[in-house]
Amino acid sequence: MRLLSCHIENFGKLQNRTFTFEEGLNNILEENGWGKSTLTAFIRVMFYGFEGERKQGLSNERKRYAPWQGGSFGGSVRFEKDGKAYKVSRVFGNKEEGDEVSLIDEATGLETSDYDVANLGEELFGIDSDSFMRTAFISQNDCVYNETTENIDRKLGRLVEQTDDNAGYDSIVTRLKKAISAANSRVQKDSLHNLKRRATELEEEIKHKAVIDGSINEVRRLSGTTKEEMADLEEKREGLLARRSICIAADEKRIRRARLLELKEAVLMRQNNLLKAEAKFSGRIPERSEVDETMQDARNLAVTRGTLEAYSLTYEEEDELQRLYDTYGEYSHFEFERLLFVRDPKPYSKMGVFGIYLAVFGVIALTAGVGFFVNKTQLFGALAGVLGLLCIVAGLIIVAVKKRREKIYLEDTARIRADYETFKVLETKKKKFDEADAKAARLNVNIESFFESIGMKCPEDVSDALVHIKELLGALAVCKEELSYAKGELNTYLEKYPDDEENTLEPGCETVAELDDKIKAVELDISETHKRLLDYSRRLETLKGQRDELEEKEDELSEIKDRVEKLSERVRLYNLTKDYLTKAKNSYTERYLGPIRNGFKKYYSRLTETEGEEYNLDANTHLFVEASGLNRDTGSLSFGYQNLVGLCMRLALFEAMYGHDGPFIVMDDPFVHMDEEKIKKGRELLKLIAGDVQVIYLTCHESRAM
Template identity: 25%
Template sequence: MRIEKICMESFMGKKDFTLTLAPGVNILEGDNESGKTTVADFIRFMLYGASSKGIGGALSERQRFLGFGETAFGGYMELSARGTRYRIDRKITAAANGFRESLQISDLATKSQVLKGENAGDALLGVPETVFSRTAYITQADGAYSGGEELSAAIENLLFSADETVSTEKALKKLDALRVSLLHKNGKGGQLSDLAAEREALSARLEKALSDNSEIIAKEGSLADTLKRIEDNRTEYSRTKKLCELYDSYIAHTRFEKLDAVDAHLAELDRAEAALLARFDGFAPDGEYLGRLRQAAENAAAEEMRVAGAERALKVAADARAAAEETPETGEDRDLADAARRAGGAAKAARTLNIIGIILLLLGAAAAGVVYLLRLDAPLYAAAGGAAAAGVLLLILAGVRRAKAGTLLRSFGVSSAGELDERLRAAEESRTAAEEARAHTREREASARALLESAKETLAEKKRALADILSRLGGGETDAVAGLAEAYIRDAEKLRTERQAAEEEKKHLTAETRAYDRETVAATLAPVGDLSVFEKVDITEYRRRRDFCENALAALESKKSDLEKALAALHATVEKPALLRAALDALDRQYAAAKAKYDAAELAIRAIGNASEGLRTRVSPRLADYAGKLLSAVTGGSIGELGVDSTLALTYMAEGGAHSVEYMSKGTKEAAYFALRLALVDLLYKEEKPPLVFDESFAYADDRRTERMLRLLCALAGEGVQSVVLACHSREGDIAAKFGCTRLHLD
């Protein structure tokens, strides 16, 4: 594997940092706190991610990698491995409930996403993060090389099973635990012992169940028969129900057709009503109109009769007036009136003459007395005598007049003027009555004439009202117009009756088809083709059979339920042989499987023990031999023989014996573990060698040993192994420059 480029968008406080690495050995120089360890951690983060767990209260890697005040960290790295160039984009974002990680590995040639859900280190290098960190990722603090036992176990697992999580030691423990769980070492306990006891008890139960199961067998037979009948009835029910539904769809179809016919009939009625309404220019005579027409005609006829009656009354009144005016006065009445005038005149003249005579007589007597007493002249006596004589004469004339009036009264059979006046008043009253009768007849005639005029005016008004009503239908004779109105009303009533019947039929048809969809009905009937077949269907028989099957199903389901309940009750007390036999067969299979598992565990324990021991025997010498050669090259041959135990602890040979590396100087011990790591890389990374990261790993080595270790790295570069050496001094860079290594600086 070769890292081509790294880009930190934000990582441990370093932002927008890009670094391009060359093949072979890269010396990356920088002061303390310049970010050298940050580069090393970023490479490991890109390959394996960051742990979310802290150890011993320390911050987790995710917490350490998150810069102060930042909410996310990550970036990308471009590399080549196994003949393909890849780009790894990894980012972890802090959230309220923890961290959220996004990872995408792309093939740079095809731009497609690959290795979904895998870490690049696991997929491309074939080792877990634990192995990578303790072999190819080397820091100054790793000189003591802690965790050797854990790495040793992982190495064994990788070499044995290609999976570092599969521990042979744990496998042996699990296999032994499995063997004991199957059968205790004393043979009295464990799954096999329990299964044997259970099988014996189950066999006894099966024998008892076989003797007690006759009723269950009978009921199960009845239940099977009932289930068969249920199935048969269900099939027949489905068939007849389908036929009934098809017939119902056919009926719905015919009703839809009737509904269409009714709609067409209603449309015809609309046109007929429109034509009828146009008959009288939009006027529609009805019963009210006909009633008003007849009432107006009756009113006009009544007024004509009233006019005729008024004319007859006028003629009667006129005849009565003429008769009254032609009645003559009687002669007696005229004579009586004339006598009354003459008698009255004579009596009046007699009274006048009598009064004047008396006055003159009195004046003459008075004058004579005065003349006598006064002794006046004789002429005065003559004058007084003449006045008295004139008075006597007038009195005589008054008597004549009274005699004449008496003669006249007696001629009329009355003795006095009073009686004559009575006769005269009676005659006057008779005359007045006749006059009043004539006046009354005139008034009757005038009243009859006015009544006639009023009747004529009312008749004219009634005739105008009748003519107005007649004009609504074009005018004409009342009977003819009434006939037209009656014909219109009959036609309208007929149309109205037909419409009501059609609308009522439409209402019923709509209600009957409401539950159906026209298109669904058509689709349902489409496979039938010729619908006339339904005319020959005895739907009553099909419905009877459908209902029979439905009722039979209900009865059979009830019987089935009763049988199932009875069987359930029996099964609660009587065990079923078939189930017991099946359980016994299953128990036999389980016992056989457990026995096979026990035998396999026995065999596996022996095989793994032998294989693990052989593996350790073969691997440790290889590691010791290769690491010794590398250490000899680094130390210039002063130490060339190493020993490696099962925990990867080192020993070296000196003064004829083996000694722990703890007796070495720091620089030599660092060189020993440097050699061990390179040996482990050679042993464990078969398909793809990892990039080697050294973070201040040569701090305790002198210049000569540093040069030798860098020379070894250059030799490995010739085999395709890339190295990144991080140093705070220029020494490593100056030495590496002799070998043409790439030298980079961190600002």
């Protein structure tokens, strides 16, 4: 597989850029800040999509590479696979749900299903995005070797057995160890240790079952005796309640008689209250609606008086209105409109035009006179000049007189208009005042008529008097209602008890209070007996529950013993399986570790001209460096050597995974931390690799360019 070209519509700082890629080595030399890392990220994203969708800040690639200048977010990549050319295009939205992606077969120009666009990178390269970044994608800030991923292991053939879920050896052994550890754990509830401990506890608890059976029989006996006592007490209470009912019947007759007297006294008292309330009115008792209407008239009168004050004319306003009447007549309104209508807005316009024409004629005559005078017709020229001067002077005088007369005329018109506006305001106030005065007179007549009808003289403060009358009417209505209610209660009682007479207690009859004391004492005994019964019931339920729990524990003990037996056998099988897998794995790992070791040493020797014998790989493809007889992590090396070793290891993995038929390799300035000699060796190494695989190499300095 190889890349053919890519077009970036908008991605990070790159906009509307197209790049064409050749077979072998493709060198891109651009200065720092140009966007080399953005270009490499674009190539990866076209195949795998964005990483870190749920993260914040720069870790979220969608936000990190959003276009700086706005516009459509995305682009396309053309590539060749198995002799066919394809183009993958992506347009990114604000979220993954808004993305648009398509894969076009360039031979037909139609979308193709040769590869699943949702997992395009994994289908083309056989590895996920993380594994791609650890092998075929090498940047200056990420050369350090970080061990393999499960996808890389699968690609290398590092599987202990081919299972449906593609579980690798490490995953299986880890699960076996966890299962064995869990089975022997002191923390896990269902471990062998805890199951055996629980079985011992259950055996001790089950020994108390016989003691609980004896306690159950004793509680049942005591409960039976207490139930007999409860029956005797309830029979005694029933007898006392029957005697109490007889006493209550006699007491009820006395209480009803007292109630009858109380109701009669209430009727008499309510009748007296009604007479007192009626006596407070000196004449006719008005209806509430009459009072409400009169109160409304009083409120309207107050509002009308306010209107009178608002529209009352001052002495100056009365004098001004009279002057206008005297000046313009009785029908002043119509006289104003007539005067304003008949007045000419430009009364002296003809006079002004005549003056202008006369002055113009004078100018012409004066000009002609000067001409004649110059041509030696002096007398005629002098007469024409004098005539011209006289016409000019006369024309100017006529224009001046026109302007003076017009000014006087306009001032007179303005005065008439001002008088008209004043007249309208004053006449409106006078009309509203007269209307309010008439209304106030009508309201006064209504109010005085009301007070005369109820035998009262109209007071000065009408509102207070009306409020007082309304309060008296309210009190009178309450008295009537109370009397009606009292009579109703008395009639109801007499209908219910028509022949009620006073009765006395029979001689020797106990009082209700004495019987209540005896009943209370019996009920106290019943309550105590009931508490004992409840206590026996609870104790019996508790004992039965304990017995049921012991029976359940017997079942639990039997189940635990069975589980212990099965779990012990399972642990034995786990240990045997782990031992067999370990032996198989140790012999199997040599099949893929050899090519990786050889590849690492090949690339390391080309960069350093040493064999790299001090570096070793374990079965987990972890790289160590031997120093002072000990295997040490490569993280103990200098940063430059960490990058060099990481580059060799990535190239070795790539070669072991794909051989000479792998995809392209993207290198973003991987030699930036190396010295000049190693950079020179690195360039030679790139040329060698580019003979088999397409390489996209980006750098920002001439010294590292190809």
